[in-house]
Amino acid sequence: MRRLIPRSRWGVVLALLWLALLLYPFASDDLFYQNMIILSLIFAIGATGLNIISGYGGYVSLGQSAFLGIGAYTVGLMSVRVDASPFVWVPLAGVVGALFAMGLGLVAMRTRGHAFVIITIAFLLLTQLVLLNWPSFTKGSSGLSLPLAQWDPAYQNWPFYYSLAALLAASVLLSWWIRRTKLGMGLVAMREDEDKAATVGISTPTYKMLGFVASAVPLSMAGGVYAYYLNFIDPRGMFDIVISVQIILSVLLGGRGTLWGPVLGAFIIEPLNEFANQSLGGGNSRLLIFGGLMALVVLFMPQGIVPAVGGWLERRRRRGEDAIVGARLESPLVMAEREAPVGHEVSAGRTLLEVKGLEKRFGGVRAVDDCSFAVPEGSITALIGPNGSGKTTVFNLIDGTMRPRGGEVWFDGRRIDGLRPWRRAHLGLGRTFQITRLFREMSVLENVVAPLRSFSWRQLNAGAVSGAERERAEELLEFVGMARYRDQPAKALSYGQQKLVELAQVLMLDPKLVLLDEPAGGINPTAIERMGEMIRELNRRGTTFLIVEHNMPFVLGLCDPVLVLARGTCICEGPPEVVHRDPRVLDAYLGEDYVHEEAVRA
């Protein structure tokens, strides 16, 4: 899907279809079919746009048709006031659409999932209501009449037809460009796991906002052309939620997240719409057809036509090949000889991370309560404590996934507790999760390339998987011993393999400090040994670690100093052999269990 036009026979088919589309008005003057194609183009523009935010970014909107109406009303309101060809106002329609998309983006900054869908419904219906209730400006429900087309009737609807075809071409190009750049990669990462995306340095609000604007502008411009084409617009017809449904249905049917799927879907849905209107009397049967079709697609073909066909062809092609997943891991000895591809200058004795009086409550539960500790630069520090003592919450407060109720976090000489997670990642703070959180639909290599060490506008335009970053990602995969799996989707990996890829992923940030949440949890002894080797090697090259772990032999053999957390506060710290014997620790945590375990072993 990286290529705009696939280099197979599908590419030839696509090119022929485009040619047929461009030549059709010369071949036939049947206005019924011209009209059908014009409306299909509008749906295709809408669907291609919606796909950017829904297919790539994972934000489903039921209010997308609002942008059609906003564009139509921009052109309509201008052309009844200024005597000029309504085409002049089409770019303005794009600008107004962009402004509304930003407004929606601002409101949606803190919402996702269900709340976001609700917002989009409210957005559509509220915009419609405002236009209805403001007759002095919009003529309310009686609608607006636009000037008639000025050109020679012999040209029929050609100017509409070709301007919409050009808009569709631009939309597809935009969608293609987004998908192959860092912007698209960030959107897909957000779809897979938005909080995780933030912790690997992706500035999610910026990405979200750009996605919204890109999804709204082409449809707003198409709405402007549409208004001129219709010559008459009213709020009920222009802000129709059924149009939103048809746009969504085009995306779903064709295949969300694909480049050409939404276009294919639109050219299926619009003719069906004409059929429902012409042969079945529209109205109720249109609702039954589109409601029924959407239910069927969601239930039985959620991935859509293009991925379904593509998957089927791929399976046919691959028949008989061996699966790579499940192959033997490389031995840890080979691994240990490899040099870690990251490194830092370390000044021994300096404090890299300091937490002062940190506090976090969940309702009445004090998960973290006046917690203070420091992590010396160049160390492998352990953070241990009984279950529920607040270790993971401390991690969440350090990396910014959660906001503390009080206290301070200092990192590398800066106070960071007010910064958003991606800013902390940019400063060199990496973090893995207790239960791995890879971007499941992305390949292993894409997962490792996804993290960003900084934010810049130019970077958005960079190829998603390219250049020096790609090489580095391959080095890191080599280092963790996962290079063979680079093209597998992350979801196909075993849990232990996911732990390794997640480690490579945070290393991509070139972090000064890595927070590891149970790196040895749930993986086999060989892999644990290997994990220890890698942490030592990385540490030797200058990376500082803070590790939460329950595997005591692992912690005590690897870490110095050891911090002990109990009831949300740091009760003790020191070298492992001291902490090991500290009565407070034995009491709080290592306590009876540990003594018992030792006794059994002895």
Added chain:
Amino acid sequence: MTEFLQTIILGLLIGGVYALLASGLTLIFGVMNVINVAHGAFLILAAFVAYSLWTATGLDPLLSIAVTTPAMFAFGWLLYGGTIRRIRTAGPASSVLLTFALALVFEGVMGLVWGNTSHAIRPAYFNESFAIGDLFLPKAQVYGCLVAVGVLIGLYVFLARTWTGRAIRAAAVNPYGAALVGVNVAAVATMTFAIGVATTGAGGSIVGVLYPFLPGSHYQWISRLLGIIVLGGMGSLPGAVVGALLIGVGETLTTTYISPAWTTAVPYVVIFVVLLCRPQGLLGARLREDVAV
């Protein structure tokens, strides 16, 4: 002053009805994490059923809830088993799109069966009022509110006192935990959906008396109900009651002091403001999101 008092009281009366309507929606969301966008369509469907019963037999719509409620319960049960059960674990997009698709289908069905014209159920007491001093309270609104509150109390007692009710609440708080202590979470989900839809049986009858309705009215109703549960905190039953009363009063105040044309804007504005300023709503606790899951 009388006008103000009158406005507030009418708002509370209608808010009581809204509370019943929103309770089913918030219950389904709380237990299943599914926003049933078809809730408004079910409500209008129940109103049409009550209308047909009323025109055919003269049965008072507020009494016919004895028929419509179990009918809607069975309807919800079947619909859940046939459609929504299949996408329970598929994420918010699927469930929203599926229930929205169902809303469109039932809008079309209602249009074919009853026509796309405005209907109204007008029992004999429709134009009568109770007069208390300077205030007058339309009987239909008073009866409607009383019935709604009665059904709501019944629902509350069911959830608080019966084993099934406790199982529903347990599944809402923690489905895995509930499954571990022997609750059949799949069966509870079916039950919850059916109960949620059953509330539209009583709700539809009341709505049919208080408002004219047509198949397309469901958009307005679902928007209002979404506004209520967003305001109260999605998934919270007490939140739905508080949200319903506030939106009811907000609407009557808008009608009296601004313009009836802007009344429908109230829930939309509430949705924007709440999700912008306090996404968890008034009574929805922002629970500990286990970042590890």
